[in-house]
Amino acid sequence: xxxxxxxxxxxxxxxxxxxxxxxxxxxxxxxxxxxxxxxxxxxxxxxxxxxxxxxxxxxxxxxxxxxxxxxxxxxxxxxxxxxxxxxxxxxxxxxxxxxxxxxxxxxxxxxxxxxxxxxxxxxxxxxxxxxxxxxxxxxxxxxxxxxxxxxxxxxxxxxxxxxxxxxxxxxxxxxxxxxxxxxxxxxxxxxxxxxxxxxxxxxxxxxxxxxxxxxxxxxxxxxxxxxxxxxxxxxxxxxxxxxxxxxxxxxxxxxxxxxxxxxxxxxxxxxxxxxxxxxxxxxxxxxxxxxxxxxxxxxxxxxxxxxxxxxxxxxxxxxxxxxxxxxxxxxxxxxxxxxxxxxxxxxxxxxxxxxxxxxxxxxxxxxxxxxxxxxxxxx
Numbered sequence: 001x002x003x004x005x006x007x008x009x010x011x012x013x014x015x016x017x018x019x020x021x022x023x024x025x026x027x028x029x030x031x032x033x034x035x036x037x038x039x040x041x042x043x044x045x046x047x048x049x050x051x052x053x054x055x056x057x058x059x060x061x062x063x064x065x066x067x068x069x070x071x072x073x074x075x076x077x078x079x080x081x082x083x084x085x086x087x088x089x090x091x092x093x094x095x096x097x098x099x100x101x102x103x104x105x106x107x108x109x110x111x112x113x114x115x116x117x118x119x120x121x122x123x124x125x126x127x128x129x130x131x132x133x134x135x136x137x138x139x140x141x142x143x144x145x146x147x148x149x150x151x152x153x154x155x156x157x158x159x160x161x162x163x164x165x166x167x168x169x170x171x172x173x174x175x176x177x178x179x180x181x182x183x184x185x186x187x188x189x190x191x192x193x194x195x196x197x198x199x200x201x202x203x204x205x206x207x208x209x210x211x212x213x214x215x216x217x218x219x220x221x222x223x224x225x226x227x228x229x230x231x232x233x234x235x236x237x238x239x240x241x242x243x244x245x246x247x248x249x250x251x252x253x254x255x256x257x258x259x260x261x262x263x264x265x266x267x268x269x270x271x272x273x274x275x276x277x278x279x280x281x282x283x284x285x286x287x288x289x290x291x292x293x294x295x296x297x298x299x300x301x302x303x304x305x306x307x308x309x310x311x312x313x314x315x316x317x318x319x320x321x322x323x324x325x326x327x328x329x330x331x332x333x334x335x336x337x338x339x340x341x342x343x344x345x346x347x348x349x350x351x352x353x354x355x356x357x358x359x360x361x362x363x364x365x366x367x368x369x370x371x372x373x374x375x376x377x378x379x
């Protein structure tokens with residue numbers, strides 16, 4: 001139980017940094033006198049590098065150990081995210097945030113691998129779902145805290161705060177036991193080949209990419225969409241913080257449902273919730289509508305994402321670290337592609353169109369993931 005608490009703190013800090021920028025996109029663009037589309041693309045760099053670095057950290061953690069890798073990368077991420085606070089143009093912002101995303105990219109996947117290495121398969125989904133408590137707290141604090149900070153102080157102060165918290169956590173993780181290094185000296189090429197030969201693994205990676213497009217893509221643009229409707233940055237952040245609260249509450253619900261329902265049914269429930277959320281946001285982005293959508297997105301993340309994520313830890317047991325790394329790569333690559341692709345629509349304020357597209361893509365995601373998980377049998 002002590003280990004899961006420390007892992008929750010790790011997911012909290014990683015999520016805090018990942019979600020601190022979306023509520024401040026419009027404020028950053030105004031302060032830098034830059035088009036919103038350029039700042040949105042700078043944010044997409046974070047997700048792209050976050051995803052691309054996963055395989056690197058999977059290999060490094062096999063050599064150095066999960067805990068040591070998490071501690072070293074958190075320190076490097078702290079330096080990068082504090083440097084972002086001194087950005088004077090979108091290019092420097094993109095570079096520093098990209099570096100921060102690359103280093104923070106080691107935290108959450110390493111936590112998943114830690115659970116996979118230390119918890120039996122039958123008990124794994126509840127523990128992975130518990131990790132989402134840290135995610136929920138990070139989303140909530142980042143959403144409301146970043147909005148308030150940007151309005152009352154400066155968006156730069158928010159980046160400094162996440163950097164300091166990362167340094168504190170890196171020190172505190174000395175208390176996390178290091179699991180046995182069973183994959184030390186493993187061949188990453190062979191591990192990738194093992195994943196590539198497994199049809200179920202490739203299918204899960206495709207689902208992760210699509211999930212990144214429709215879930216993380218929507219979350220990135222939720223705060224500026226609300227602010228575009230006339231709300232203040234604080235209000236936009238508060239509305240988005242409802243998502244974090246929803247994830248926290250829905251985690252308890254999903255923990256109960258995991259004992260009664262097959263994972264395929266949880267995926268179906270989550271996909272349905274994501275479609276409803278996208279439909280609401282396509283209609284309008286007022287604070288009231290967005291609150292309802294945020295609750296649905298919280299259910300989608302805890303039910304669908306946790307189930308697909310748990311599936312990723314099971315499809316290739318002999319290459320679990322590599323599979324989790326590739327899973328995160330696919331997830332955040334999808335998010336980065338989505339953010340870059342719709343930057344022009346965001347600049348034009350066409351958020352209804354963006355959310356309609358997300359909802360349309362969610363339908364095949366939910367159908368294929370539900371049927372695929374129902375048919376899959378553990379090797």
